[in-house]
Amino acid sequence: DAKTTQPPSMDCAEGRAANLPCNHSTISGNEYVYWYRQIHSQGPQYIIHGLKNNETNEMASLIITEDRKSSTLILPHATLRDTAVYYCIVRAAMMNSGYSTLTFGKGTMLLVSP
């Protein structure tokens, strides 16, 4: 799987947009970008994923650059409950690479403050 690089921590004021960057410069053309988050001592929660196009759901938006070497997860109106570790994962697309496996890095600790 392609490696990802994320800042170790970020701060965000409540009500403001949180923009979490992820670098995945070695991503292959058919590899997806997934985002999960983990609130302290809970199981990771799926947020969103994408391949090339920008994606939006009820939780967040995912912006992937045209060259696919980086992406940004956007939480449009951060709340205190969004405080968590956010993981950006590039998931192998080839079926013989164990396509059910998620390889987690260290993620970004997002602290949302009042």
Place this chain on the structure above:
Amino acid sequence: KAGVTQTPRYLIKTRGQQVTLSCSPISGHRSVSWYQQTPGQGLQFLFEYFSETQRNKGNFPGRFSGRQFSNSRSEMNVSTLELGDSALYLCASSFGGYQETQYFGPGTRLLVL
């Protein structure tokens, strides 16, 4: 729709003992993956079961094993527990197809004394 459930949620064992953890996937999901999370190593993949067969395996010793039943429920077993096995054990379920999203349970926290 009920989420992934794991039992027990907390467990204390002593070195040398064995432990069995259980995971019930989301209804309709046929794939169950297990992960170990420790402060030092982070989240690491243990193994994945699909239709009662182990399909993928991470880099863990043979003391870690698992199985899946016909109703897709899965168990993992750790024999001869070591202090370093203290961790949060997470399972995740999916339909099991190509790039299917995995959904995680709340985890079982194991403490080995």
